[in-house]
Amino acid sequence: MCGIVGFVDKTILNKKPVITEMMDMIKHRGPNSSGEYVNDEVALGFRRLSIIDLKGGDQPILNEDKTKAIIFNGEIYNFQPIRADLIAAGHKFTTHADTEVLLHGYEEYGIEGLLKKVRGMFAFTIWDDVKKELVGARDFFGIKPLYYYHQDGTFLFGSEIKSFLKNPKFKKELNKEALRPFLTFQYSALAETFFKNVYQIPEGHYFTLKDDQLTIKKYWDMDFKENHLSFEKTVDAIDASIKDSVETHRISDVEVGSLLSSGVDSSYITALLRPEHTFSIGFDDKKYHEGIAAKALADRLGLKNKNDVVTSQEAFKNFPLIQYYLDEPDSNPSVVPLYFLTKLASKEVTVILSGEGADELFAGYANYGWHSHSKAIRIFAQGLKRLPRGVRASIAHGLKRVPNFHGRLHLYEATAPAEEFFIGEARIFNEDEAGQILKPAYRSSESVEQIVEKSYKKVRHYDDEVKKMQYLDIHQFMAKDILLKADKMSMANSMELRVPFLDKEVAKVAQGIPTKYLLNSEGSKYALREASNRHLPKEWAQREKLGFPVPVSAWLHDKPIYEEIRALFSEDFVTEFFDRPAILKMVDDYYHNRGHNDDRRKIWTVYTFLVWYRVYFIDQEKPEFIPDVHKVAAQA
Template sequence: MLTAKGTAAEYVNAVEGSLECMYHRGPDAAGTWNDDDAVFGFNRLSIIDLEHSHQPLRWGPEDNPERYALTFNGEIYNYIELREELKGYGYTFNTEGDGEPIAVGYHHWGKDVVNHLRGMFGIVIWDTENKVMFAARDQFGIKPLYYATTEAGTVFASEMKSILELAPALNLDLGLDKRAIEHYIDLQYVPEPESLHANIRRVESGCTVTLSPGGKVISDRYFKPEFHTVKVDDEQKLYDRIADALEDSVAKHMRADVTVGSFLSGGIDSTAIAALAKRHNPDLLTFTTGFEREGYSEVDVAAESAQAIGAEHIVKVVSPEEYADAIPKIMWYLDNPVADPSLVPLYFVAAEARKHVKVVLSGEGADELFGGYTIYKEPLSLAPFEKIPSPLRQGLGKLSRILPDGMKGKSLLERGSMSMEQRYYGNARSFNFEQMKRVIPWARPEWNHEEVTAPIYAQSEHMDPVARMQHLDLFTWMRGDILVKADKMNMANSLELRVPFLDKEVFKVAESIPHEYKIARGTTKYALRKALEQIVPPHVLHRKKLGFPVPMRHWLAGDELFGWAQDTINESQTDDIFDRAAVLEMLKEHRDGISDHSRRLWTVLSFMIWHGIFVEERIDPNIERQDYPVKL
């Protein structure tokens, strides 16, 4: 926290108290530091340099050896190389960890230090000499960083809950943001930089911020992903570059003074990471989860992949009862709701993994970087529509709207009549506007998904259609859903998740791949699959993406979750947001098989549970210290 009037000492106890609700992010040690202007607090999950590198960390040059105070959440994978480079400039170090090189690098390079970091991070540095606070977030948004400003000052935190805990001391208004609520209902997540609380915001991925006491937060984007086409003269060299970059990334991500395991769904992404990790840890443990209902579990597939790479495999099976019981706790950990049912099994597999290891690797980011989503093929299938004059295309769109739902060709005509900016909103959308008005009557058309996507599309006009979709997903679906659930569900269990695909050096290779090497030969991630031919077992190479599929449609219609959903709707105190009768009617239509509303229902139900915890304070998430794992 940076105070506005040099009153930092008054807030030390409040900051210490706010650390309690982030105990899960760092149960190994805690500490605070303050001067007249700033208060720092930190919970540590010890991964590197276990006996030292405690935070808040102090460093400075010889003439002012405690000039800087630093806290940072995450890992810097090139910290060894950074330390050696900075030693070459004459600097000395007091620890062997990855935090001190950030402080030294900031002194040497200033805010450009972020371009020298290879890793995942949320960083805050206070320069006691120049009275400047510097904060930064990693390129892709793997680690979160929230902030809020009042007359008392500005506070940064890895979780929104800590800011909520400080709200009384800061006199922070906790009113909700209706625009953010509509964006959430539309997209299934709250897009950055918003949060559901109007006065709490997030530092965006790939951005730095600076401020002085009493000043405004000034944000600057340092990472601007640029997908561009480079002619491929030698295909094998391209595949070798991909394989080499990924192998180097996994090697760097294995750096730790504790045991590192790997999640394994059985698909190509997680199997590639696990197979490369096995080269560095012969005793590698892999983890997966599944469900009791036949046809939805990928447990057998993952076990087959684990056997093929020679890893010991551990499975967690989740029942519908466990699933429903865990939802309030999970919504508390999330800070803002994410309506992705797969985050629940992720929570359970993380809890199982934490019994054995302190760090796991995973395959997030491969689809966005290498073209892995089936919908990325759409520009090819819709290419003929691009040759049709605009008035005729608009006429086809009107025709599609009068055709019966489910009629063959209706969707093709509808999507073909629209521009990419109109039709592609990213990998998640629960409601169109008419469906949204049914459940939130106050919805405003100007607050729809295009308000989020239009500025992002404006940055990619010069890219090919597939690259534009990838670019959009980096700033929406990936950082709004994929990386939020990855961070929150693993840190809920004091387990650090590392994602080797989302590495700046891997991205340097991925950003130059032409689209014909992403969606070639009727498949996705074509170049990546070719690069992995000597790394993953043959039976995995052309398997579709698996993840942790959840039988939500079946559960909400059946005995497993229908009653729970009905009770949740009836008990929720959200009448100022939702039309309760319309939501109940939607649930009945789903049960009766009239329409599959599972995604829409889960979006609303997730918000209702979140609201019951953070606004109504009616639902107890049952967070207790015994929920946290013992130290390893």
């Protein structure tokens, strides 16, 4: 695990100091060592967090005749059998690292052939000095990030955007079109990031750069096609694939621990891994303390559990640092506990397993159609789903027009086309609301409908609306929010976070499961819960999904925090983006009229952007970590 940076540019003659400064910006991703490859055309930089082949895995790694060089971020879990095949084919290895398998695999199989063979999480680039060509790829789901900037004969790439700030050819500029969709989605939703002309290589894609021409191609995607297995055999297949994935993901030359929440996903992974160390986090508001339930499970499994409490002052004062590490604003409140949880775990282990991806692959979100606790309504909704598409749509349109009643939303989402109501797992401001608080220069962007249509048009032939929603979330919410925050928050604390649910062998099983086995009258993520039942206490597998519960409402009603947010909303630079009286009214009304509205997520989203903007465009320096002195004193 590490961070990679690089650039292709014939006009920067002294590349060494530039690549060194770029590497230093992501030292947190790899504090153990660094390395670079530099010639007249390209500079490759690498920061290493030692996980496999601790003595011999430094990068960049060159092939036998020194004509190709690779830098790599991630893990290839099946590198050992591929390595054996490559040795049999005549390749000479100088290390025992998975990185070198990618390099020789590229020589032997080509980029597409290599990507068909590997299993893991990765972002890598290879410079071919004979072809004068740069080739690279990002893993199947986008677990590891890979950004690029391509302007005026310069191509920059790296694990984090902040490394680009040290390249003299990079022009730092705010992408004005990113703000309006952010207010709806809570994350950077466009292909272009919040930095103008900076993009990500999409998940499941590889790129080639030759003669300053960039080509990006897809090599993998989820393809939901229901199989005909029985429910029992489906549960068997899920359990077998996840057990195999966890076993594969434990490969390491350093100790592996796991993150443990009160939910089924991380609990399932932990029960299979049985690590020496588990870690949990909570808040000083007892309603939001997952650590208590997690500790109870760890005790029942006979595992050690280390947990901590994040105070409101600790969370709030370090929010600018969190946004710095994220590169782009992300108002998902779970970034806060995830940062502190990985900070806690980093004191004991270097590698942690976590439960991201289970909800997208196994239909765990309530918004897929789980809005009623009435069993009768849920059973009735299941029956409606079996009707022809046109009949379902007519029923849905009728439900939109009738007065509200209990179960109406559940029945509507069971019958309506996904394109009509589902934009992903977050909807903070609707588009009209966003337009009302934004200044005119920031109202122009792709519409929400245009953004999600890019995914929906790829699955328009699906007759299953839940599968459409899963596909959208895999390419929007999961790739651009869930996985980016998992990578950035863990690497902020120099930790490798692995996600066993997001394994291509698990995906082969998940994409064939009939929706009726996942989302039905018994619950959401039903087949996965039944598989986890084989390893967890019965009541644990049925626990309601909470995500990372965060006391945003309590923070906004805390007078010192309210006053600090209000002070930020009152600053002069805010008027560049927002109608200042409108956002001040929003925060004032929420503070003074407790319970009269629920604008907490809207306030938090505006606040997140302003904090991020101040860090990157006003202060322009890394914030310092600020401990809660009262907590430190209490722990002393």
